[in-house]
């Protein structure tokens with residue numbers, strides 16, 4: 001998909017946010033992990049909220065998680081989304097313990113369930129940005 005045809009909001013590609021999306025572009029979901037206490041975190045930030053350390057690495061996620069919660073949007077509040085309603089932004093609880101806001105791409109809102117197992121997929125929306133989304137997965 002070309003830059004011009006993708007009309008939805010894009011992340012600000014700078015700092016650790018850019019690094020997060022650069023990993024997605026390479027087909028890897030990575031989150032920050034404290035190299036002192038091992039705590040995973042997301043969204044990207046410089047300091048560990050558990051131990052106060054400034055030391056961290058980009059650790060690769062299993063890509064697996066489950067639906068924690070979601071909301072169903074019936075009326076788009078942004079001009080780029082009316083063609084998608086109803087849609088369901090979902091919070092995904094990853095196996096590593098972090099949560100991220102995403103989308104279960106292969107699941108209509110009425111079929112979402114709390115605890116539904118999902119795994120990451122990547123959707124390249126521009127030359128620079130690849131978004132992590134999810135699809136249904138078998139229970140493990």
Ligand SMILES: [Zn+2]
Pocket residue numbers: 034035036037038039048049050051052053
């Ligand atoms: Zn820590």
